[in-house]
Amino acid sequence: xxxxxxxKYKNIxxxxxxxxxxxxxxxxxxxxxxxxxxxxxxxxxxxxPDKGEIYFKGRxxxxxxxxxxxxxxxxxxxxxxxxxxxxxxxxxxxxxxxxKPLVKDEKLKEILELVSLKKELDESAQNLSGGEKQRxxxxxxxxxxxxxxxxxxxxxxxxxxxxxxxxxxxxxxxxRKNKMLVVVTHSKKIASNFSERVVEIFDGKVKL
Amino acid sequence: MKNIIDINVYxxxxxxxxxxxxxxxxxxxxxxREKEIxxxxxxxxxxxxxxxxxxxxxxNNPNPLFTLLILIFMEIFSIYNIYKxxxxxxxFKIKKVVAISMVIGSLLSLLYFLFxxxxxxxxxxxxxxxxxxxxxxxxxxxxVALGVNRLVDDIKKRKDEIEMxxxxxATPKMAVKEIIDNTFDSAILPTINSMVGMGIVFLPGMMxxxxxxxxxxxxxxKYQIAIMLGILGCVAITVIMFLQLGYKTYFNEEAQLIIx
Numbered sequence: 370x371x372x373x374x375x376x377k378y379k380n381i382x383x384x385x386x387x388x389x390x391x392x393x394x395x396x397x398x399x400x401x402x403x404x405x406x407x408x409x410x411x412x413x414x415x416x417x418p419d420k421g422e423i424y425f426k427g428r429x430x431x432x433x434x435x436x437x438x439x440x441x442x443x444x445x446x447x448x449x450x451x452x453x454x455x456x457x458x459x460x461x462x463x464x465x466x467x468x469k470p471l472v473k474d475e476k477l478k479e480i481l482e483l484v485s486l487k488k489e490l491d492e493s494a495q496n497l498s499g500g501e502k503q504r505x506x507x508x509x510x511x512x513x514x515x516x517x518x519x520x521x522x523x524x525x526x527x528x529x530x531x532x533x534x535x536x537x538x539x540x541x542x543x544x545r546k547n548k549m550l551v552v553v554t555h556s557k558k559i560a561s562n563f564s565e566r567v568v569e570i571f572d573g574k575v576k577l
Numbered sequence: 578m579k580n581i582i583d584i585n586v587y588x589x590x591x592x593x594x595x596x597x598x599x600x601x602x603x604x605x606x607x608x609x610r611e612k613e614i615x616x617x618x619x620x621x622x623x624x625x626x627x628x629x630x631x632x633x634x635x636x637n638n639p640n641p642l643f644t645l646l647i648l649i650f651m652e653i654f655s656i657y658n659i660y661k662x663x664x665x666x667x668x669f670k671i672k673k674v675v676a677i678s679m680v681i682g683s684l685l686s687l688l689y690f691l692f693x694x695x696x697x698x699x700x701x702x703x704x705x706x707x708x709x710x711x712x713x714x715x716x717x718x719x720x721v722a723l724g725v726n727r728l729v730d731d732i733k734k735r736k737d738e739i740e741m742x743x744x745x746x747a748t749p750k751m752a753v754k755e756i757i758d759n760t761f762d763s764a765i766l767p768t769i770n771s772m773v774g775m776g777i778v779f780l781p782g783m784m785x786x787x788x789x790x791x792x793x794x795x796x797x798x799k800y801q802i803a804i805m806l807g808i809l810g811c812v813a814i815t816v817i818m819f820l821q822l823g824y825k826t827y828f829n830e831e832a833q834l835i836i837x
Contacts, residue, residue, distance in 0.1 A: 415743060417831055417833065431831075436832055439744065440746040445744070446744065448737070449741065450738045450741035463746070466742055466752075
């Protein structure tokens with residue numbers, strides 16, 4: 370679904386050719402500082418390459434309307450921001466930003482359960498722990514019903530048991546809904562347990 | 578009605594005793610402000626004397642060119658002052674936005690005030706044009722200066738939050754809505770607050786001046802009410818214009834946040 374051709378971004382990334390298929394779970398691995406996050410930002414059009422082209426569904430990213438592409442291709446950053454307000458507000462804010470119809474509380478509770486967050490919707494989101502905030506942020510983007518999810522170290526603040534449980538549930542959900550998933554991780558376990566394809570980035574280049 | 582008592586030079590000099598008292602206090606307490614106090618007193622005196630002579634000449638020889646020159650001078654000075662008062666280095670794009678919103682915002686309010694509310698004639702009558710332009714432009718200057726600092730600061734500080742919103746599919750406008758609203762609020766708040774105390778303890782300068790010069794207090798308050806509303810409107814228009822154009826300088830046409 371994504372095709373990258375002769376891409377250069379500053380002195381961070383230099384990718385000759387990379388294809389990321391839509392129907393597979395792709396893991397991107399590599400040392401920190403190798404350019405994994407930059408790659409996700411490029412796919413989300415949060416930044417644009419200096420040279421080269423990224424194609425999404427056969428059409429160059431620069432020809433897509435930026436807001437439209439971000440509503441189809443959702444990125445979860447490594448340290449997701451939790452906004453002021455309660456858990457409900459934080460779940461719904463993504464739908465508000467992307468101008469999609471809001472959903473009922475039952476749906477929100479379902480999502481909280483899926484990410485193993487046992488909290489009330491009216492609870493303040495600021496008091497949550499780092500791991501809880503991370504799961505809340507995952508729940509928030511799953512509600513968006515996007516075509517593609519780009520997750521940057523989605524479970525870095527979770528303990529191993531929870532990590533496994535949440536990843537499994539998220540991947541099942543995404544597969545069931547027929548979405549595309551790209552996960553940046555340095556957890557070897559996630560990469561080996563869940564991915565159907567591993568792309569290794571080394572010093573800004575794709576390691577073949 | 579009795580004419581105003583003119584102050585002679587000796588009477589005026591006697592007023593400087595207040596500065597002498599202040600200087601004695603700061604010296605005794607070892608507060609290092611003597612230089613600033615002396616310099617600002619001298620500056621104030623010289624600027625006002627110059628302005629007095631300029632105004633006498635202009636009011637006695639009304640001329641559209643003089644009025645316009647003074648207006649242009651005020652606009653340039655106020656814009657320059659906003660640049661100087663900014664705590665952060667402003668880039669060219671933001672400076673341009675400051676200038677555009679100051680000029681357009683204050684001119685719109687000024688024209689409405691002079692020609693719809695007061696209806697002066699001739700249109701360049703310096704007795705009305707200059708002091709009212711001064712009040713509107715001066716207050717907008719304070720408002721925009723507050724707005725510039727807050728906007729530039731907040732966008733940098735809340736960069737991650739803005740990017741998070743963009744990742745969730747927000748347009749740049751949605752992503753900065755809260756920042757814009759808060760900045761607008763804090764920029765117009767001083768003007769709103771100053772309306773609250775008005776007339777109780779504090780008799781505003783323009784009204785005091787008119788009463789001293791023999792105008793009926795009832796006429797004076799009508800002017801004061803009108804100018805207060807005018808100031809509030811003018812501040813609001815310039816600040817919102819600045820914010821609406823200003824936030825856009827932080828995004829490129831690909832809706833990407835650019836902070837240099």
